[in-house]
Amino acid sequence: MTTTPSLIAPAGSIPEALVAPMQALARVSADLALTIARGPLGGGSLAAEVGNNSDGDNQKALDVMADEAFAAALPGTGVRWYASEEQDDVVEIDADGTLGLAIDPLDGSSNIDVNVSIGTIFSIRTAQAGGAETFLRPGREQLAGGYVVYGPMTALVVTFGAGVLTFVLDPADRVFKPVASPKPIPAATKEFAINASNTLRWEAPVQAYVTDCQKGEAGPLGKNFNMRWVASLVAETHRILSRGGVFLYPSDSRKGYEAGRLRMVYECAPIAFLIEQAGGRATTGRLALLDQVPDKLHARTPLVFGSTEEVDRITAYHQAG
Ligand SMILES: O=P(O)(O)OC[C@H]1O[C@](O)(COP(=O)(O)O)[C@@H](O)[C@@H]1O
Ligand SMILES: [Mg+2]
Ligand SMILES: [Mg+2]
Known part of the structure; x- marks a missing residue:
């Protein structure tokens, strides 16, 4: 059975071992973009307070929904360790996985109910024998770092250590498609x-x-x-x-x-x-x-x-x- 990709990337632009987790991230993000765009039409408030995370932050309904959706999408994608803002500890997904995925499932939670851009931030690393030791390492060792911004357009921006790739979610078919990345960040700013x-x-x-x-x-x-x-x-x-x-x-x-x-x-x-x-x-x-x-x-x-x-x-x- 072939499944439709949620992310169309130029050939060779995503390292082989990261294709499956990137497709999973894109699929869940496309679903979240729809949920966010529907707002209260989905029934219930996405910003309802439902608990606290280990950092003491209030958890909103959408924080928890996003965390559960990303975790559920990872089995079979090569991810062994899952670290989330919304989970106290690292969770083991597949014991034979070779990757660690750290995620802020929903960034900018205070903006959920005011219709301002929010997002997801993710980081992929090589799995170590233990969950904590996979992530308590210099960020320079990351295999991938990126985010999805749910704004007037939904965009996925990622690096695999060789420049930046940008994708925009096409609302017509709910697939992330490649677009040109912006020029390098100007050295000077005001x-x-x-x-x-x-x-x-x-x-x-x-x-x-x-x-x-x-x-x-x-x-x-x-x-x-x-x-x-x-x-x-x-x-x-x-x-x-x-x-x-x-x-x-x-x-x-x-x-x-x-x-x-x-x-x-x-x-x-x-x-x-x-x-x-x-x-x-x-x-x-x-x-x-x-x-x-x-x-x-x-x-x-x-x-x-x-x-x-x-x-x-x-x-x-x-x-x-
Ligand atoms: O409440 P403040 O001081 O404006 O902080 C805003 C910062 O907090 C954050 O919302 C923290 O992220 P979460 O919403 O994932 O907890 C950042 O996105 C943002 O930069
Ligand atoms: Mg955040
Ligand atoms: Mg968050």
Whole structure:
């Protein structure tokens, strides 16, 4: 029996061992895109609070639905270990699988009920003998890193370590089809993204950098900046891949935010992999993000990424501070 592919990729563009998991990810994402587009027509609220995950975040109905759908699609695709934002521990799928898949099944949960872009972020690694040891490794070892953004169009963007591939979901037949990837991220930018409600809680170097951006042409950076904050990491990443920019989610003094908000294994590492492959840079504010090793599955890390000139400037502010 042949099944219709959910992802049409140029021949040879996906490493052989990753074709089956990529098809599974694409199939579930296409289903999720339909569920998201139908909103309340599906019956019940996709944003209804249904529990808490191990990180203490509220789980919305769509968080749980997406997690269950991705986990259910993986048997037979070569995946041994499944690590999800919505699961306390790594789950074993197929004992003879050779891959580990880490996932943020639904990113940007606070935007589910306001009809703003949300997404899925995924990372594929070589399976080790144990679940935790598969993922507690430098992001540089990833075999694939990518996301799906459910926005005005649904797009899947992925790297296998040799550039960036972009696919758009065709609503006519619900298949992801290849499109040209944007040009490399421009080195210079005049656009930053940060949750400015935390200004007074940031460390001094971040406060100093954002203040200097706000000073505009008259300040030390000598240019007027624009600001964006979507509160969906996938949407911010898609914008920065499309036209450049710099994103910061630094640590702050709120309880639990000592290492920022975003999780290394299934949010920051795959995004950093994509950004580097697109010619940008990703750091913790101080160090290259892909060289850091998380100490636990849901470990958080400060994240700065985007156009190289601004990311490097932010590193310099940290070194000076
Ligand atoms: O609530 P804040 O500070 O705006 O944080 C927004 C950030 O949190 C996230 O929503 C976290 O992801 P989840 O929705 O998967 O927990 C990111 O997508 C986004 O960048
Ligand atoms: Mg997320
Ligand atoms: Mg999530």
